[in-house]
Amino acid sequence: MLRLNLFYEQQRIQREKDYDPVRLTIVGGTLIILIILVVGAILYFKMEPLRKDIQGAEDQLKKLNAEYEALGKPVDFPRIQAQANAIQNHMEYRTLFATQLDILLDVIPTNCQMRLFKTARGMQQDEKSTPGRKKDAPPIITKTIVLRLEMAFEIYTEARSKVEVLQIRDQLVESFRRESRFRDWVHQVPDESGGSNVWNEVIVASSMADDPKGDSMASGLFEFKLPLVTKYQPRELK
Amino acid sequence: MKLSPEKQKNLILTAVVTATVIGGLWFLGIQGLKKKQVNDNKKLAKLQVDVKARSDAIQKEIDSRAQASAYQAFLVSFEEKMPRGNPPDTWLVKELGALAKRHHLELLNTALQPIKELSDFKFKDQPYQLVGFHFEFKGELSQIGKFLETIENSMPMVEVDEIHIISGSEVAPHIHTVDMRIAIITKS
Numbered sequence: 001m002l003r004l005n006l007f008y009e010q011q012r013i014q015r016e017k018d019y020d021p022v023r024l025t026i027v028g029g030t031l032i033i034l035i036i037l038v039v040g041a042i043l044y045f046k047m048e049p050l051r052k053d054i055q056g057a058e059d060q061l062k063k064l065n066a067e068y069e070a071l072g073k074p075v076d077f078p079r080i081q082a083q084a085n086a087i088q089n090h091m092e093y094r095t096l097f098a099t100q101l102d103i104l105l106d107v108i109p110t111n112c113q114m115r116l117f118k119t120a121r122g123m124q125q126d127e128k129s130t131p132g133r134k135k136d137a138p139p140i141i142t143k144t145i146v147l148r149l150e151m152a153f154e155i156y157t158e159a160r161s162k163v164e165v166l167q168i169r170d171q172l173v174e175s176f177r178r179e180s181r182f183r184d185w186v187h188q189v190p191d192e193s194g195g196s197n198v199w200n201e202v203i204v205a206s207s208m209a210d211d212p213k214g215d216s217m218a219s220g221l222f223e224f225k226l227p228l229v230t231k232y233q234p235r236e237l238k
Numbered sequence: 239m240k241l242s243p244e245k246q247k248n249l250i251l252t253a254v255v256t257a258t259v260i261g262g263l264w265f266l267g268i269q270g271l272k273k274k275q276v277n278d279n280k281k282l283a284k285l286q287v288d289v290k291a292r293s294d295a296i297q298k299e300i301d302s303r304a305q306a307s308a309y310q311a312f313l314v315s316f317e318e319k320m321p322r323g324n325p326p327d328t329w330l331v332k333e334l335g336a337l338a339k340r341h342h343l344e345l346l347n348t349a350l351q352p353i354k355e356l357s358d359f360k361f362k363d364q365p366y367q368l369v370g371f372h373f374e375f376k377g378e379l380s381q382i383g384k385f386l387e388t389i390e391n392s393m394p395m396v397e398v399d400e401i402h403i404i405s406g407s408e409v410a411p412h413i414h415t416v417d418m419r420i421a422i423i424t425k426s
Contacts (some may be wrong), residue, residue, distance in 0.1 A: 029256030057285035077302040084309040094397040098387035117403040
């Protein structure tokens with residue numbers, strides 16, 4: 001009697017159906033796709049705050065642009081400032097001669113007479129050379145214009161002898177050098193003794209002293225020059 | 239397990255289709271989202287920079303306007319004190335003449351003189367210029383000093399450019415002759 005194991009056949013068919021590679025591939029693929037979709041969704045929702053931030057920033061920028069437009073034509077601040085500064089500098093750095101003349105009249109003793117008072121203004125061109133940046137490059141020459149100012153005055157005096165006249169001149173030089181009220185106006189030079197003090201720069205431009213003749217006394221005529229400080233910054237030439 | 243040729247064909251087709259779909263989703267979906275995130279971050283950073291720049295520009299403009307209006311007020315008040323007229327000698331003779339009269343002095347030989355060098359030094363590229371005004375007068379040193387002081391204090395647009403004081407003759411040595419040039423700011 002031939003015995004057929006039909007159950008085995010049935011099992012084989014079921015196994016073939018269960019482990020069908022095509023089916024398994026579809027199931028596996030679908031699972032991976034689902035995972036990718038979930039990851040994508042998570043990513044998408046995670047980007048939500050970023051989208052909101054972008055939208056917020058765009059709205060803010062739009063609002064600021066409108067605000068800026070509403071302000072109208074921008075003001076030319078550097079031009080106005082430069083204009084005001086030029087005026088301000090002129091007012092602040094101008095040399096006031098009334099003060100100096102006043103100090104001068106105060107310093108000159110009663111036995112002296114100021115015969116002449118004058119001011120001289122000049123412009124001096126200065127050149128400064130700095131080595132070029134590259135090797136063998138020509139030096140860079142910077143030209144500037146500096147404002148120079150000088151106060152000059154002549155003083156006449158009389159005394160019994162020529163020596164006395166010259167002593168008066170020396171006293172005058174000393175007074176002008178040491179007059180502290182000039183400090184803001186007159187150029188300063190170091191103390192000749194080498195100390196830390198500074199003096200006002202006083203130049204004796206000319207000195208004439210005559211001996212007494214007959215009844216007349218000895219006389220002297222001296223010209224002093226005081227170089228003044230100008231607070232204006234040198235102007236660079238382009 | 240041996241597959242039939244038809245099954246093998248189906249398997250390959252399914253695998254190719256599945257791999258294509260997965261690949262497409264991965265590259266277009268996930269990588270695309272990641273790329274978008276990077277780009278969005280860059281966009282946000284740029285927007286934030288733009289917002290800050292615009293905000294700063296507005297603030298700067300507001301500050302500039304406040305400062306500019308202060309400067310403008312200063313310029314207007316200063317320009318009001320400037321000599322009027324072009325040429326301004328009529329105004330100068332009148333104003334300085336009145337000042338001189340207050341100090342019992344009299345202006346003589348007045349003349350306008352250009353002082354281009356000093357003007358360029360102080361007001362290059364500005365809508366102002368310096369004009370020289372020369373005049374002479376006679377008086378005692380104390381009077382001269384007071385007159386000079388009044389000019390310098392009451393006229394901020396004026397700077398004494400040159401002054402030449404000569405003592406008087408033997409007969410009246412206390413009367414000095416003054417030869418003076420002042421530099422005045424005017425609108426160019």
